[in-house]
Amino acid sequence: MQYFSPALENLVEHFAKLPGVGVKSAQRLAFYVLSLPEEEASAFAKAIVDAKAHIHCCPICQNLTEGDGPCGICASARRDNATICVVADPKDVVAMERSREYTGQYHVLHGVLSPMNRVGPDDLHIRSLVERVSAGGVEEVIMATNPDTEGEATAMYLSRLLKPFQVKVTRLAYGIPVGSHLEYADDATLIRALEGRREI
Amino acid sequence: MQYFSPALENLVEHFAKLPGVGVKSAQRLAFYVLSLPEEEASAFAKAIVDAKAHIHCCPICQNLTEGDGPCGICASARRDNATICVVADPKDVVAMERSREYTGQYHVLHGVLSPMNRVGPDDLHIRSLVERVSAGGVEEVIMATNPDTEGEATAMYLSRLLKPFQVKVTRLAYGIPVGSHLEYADDATLIRALEGRREI
Numbered sequence: 001m002q003y004f005s006p007a008l009e010n011l012v013e014h015f016a017k018l019p020g021v022g023v024k025s026a027q028r029l030a031f032y033v034l035s036l037p038e039e040e041a042s043a044f045a046k047a048i049v050d051a052k053a054h055i056h057c058c059p060i061c062q063n064l065t066e067g068d069g070p071c072g073i074c075a076s077a078r079r080d081n082a083t084i085c086v087v088a089d090p091k092d093v094v095a096m097e098r099s100r101e102y103t104g105q106y107h108v109l110h111g112v113l114s115p116m117n118r119v120g121p122d123d124l125h126i127r128s129l130v131e132r133v134s135a136g137g138v139e140e141v142i143m144a145t146n147p148d149t150e151g152e153a154t155a156m157y158l159s160r161l162l163k164p165f166q167v168k169v170t171r172l173a174y175g176i177p178v179g180s181h182l183e184y185a186d187d188a189t190l191i192r193a194l195e196g197r198r199e200i
Numbered sequence: 201m202q203y204f205s206p207a208l209e210n211l212v213e214h215f216a217k218l219p220g221v222g223v224k225s226a227q228r229l230a231f232y233v234l235s236l237p238e239e240e241a242s243a244f245a246k247a248i249v250d251a252k253a254h255i256h257c258c259p260i261c262q263n264l265t266e267g268d269g270p271c272g273i274c275a276s277a278r279r280d281n282a283t284i285c286v287v288a289d290p291k292d293v294v295a296m297e298r299s300r301e302y303t304g305q306y307h308v309l310h311g312v313l314s315p316m317n318r319v320g321p322d323d324l325h326i327r328s329l330v331e332r333v334s335a336g337g338v339e340e341v342i343m344a345t346n347p348d349t350e351g352e353a354t355a356m357y358l359s360r361l362l363k364p365f366q367v368k369v370t371r372l373a374y375g376i377p378v379g380s381h382l383e384y385a386d387d388a389t390l391i392r393a394l395e396g397r398r399e400i
Contacts, residue, residue: 005266011251014244018229029218033248041252044214045245048233051211052241055234066205
């Protein structure tokens, strides 16, 4: 690495810090940036600064948003305010929205409970969720955290926390993914798929 | 993608333009940048602008360098000026230097001849190579372009171009890579390895 000029090495180091980018890839990306026209490179740099400066959490659902006040989904009059879908990450909101099936509101936790990584209830946006539910008007809370140990534990924790408010707490269905092959499904998924079987 | 705020979408688009980065990875990288502390993100943006602003080609070897005058390798008194290693890319200089075996000078073409991509001799730093060789003092020019069709063709073209100057033009040896297995070597490599066999 000492064969690069300092400015290039600095850029490589920044790229190498990105998740899933090793030193070799970082070098390739840095060389690509050098090959860009001046204005393209400046626009890239500006995009980073702008994103950092303008994006913050929506005061209601905690999803990432720009500008003052609540985000587009929270402010929308066409969405069902009686249903809240609880997700771990802003990326999960995008995944849910892509399905075009869900019309309710969201709540983004920004993580899951993880004693191993010292993430407790106070590190997540749980208090604001409880406040939303306790304010009334919410009929159903859908737990859409990931189906792994931590996502499960977080969903269980939240369902117990929300029980006193007399809301229906549901969990996304488990089962075999659409378009997949039975032979490749793991045992746990198959067991859940059997348990959740429905009459046709 | 319309579920992201404009600043975030803009950042994702910039990341998605990088080579080998798809939309999903670009989203992951953009979210990572958002999670960075303010000063880290600014430093990243500054690294891009700085690299673009300060890095240019060394007037002698055409390798990327900063500051005025020739690059560190060209300016070094400890390097053998009678040998020039011709490579396609600044990355190749790094690879050669990593071996700690080569002590001569370099010449970076910034590409290879490629009629398919409309890259002709005038698009590469060939004239400056010819000038260096014609100026005298050079005894050997090592062609270290990649061992593919275009790299081969470029090496052949340059060797013919440099013949009139009475310099020795050599090519890196072909053969089986160190640490590899014979059974996985392709035919072309094995044939070259046999051709280039040496007494032990």
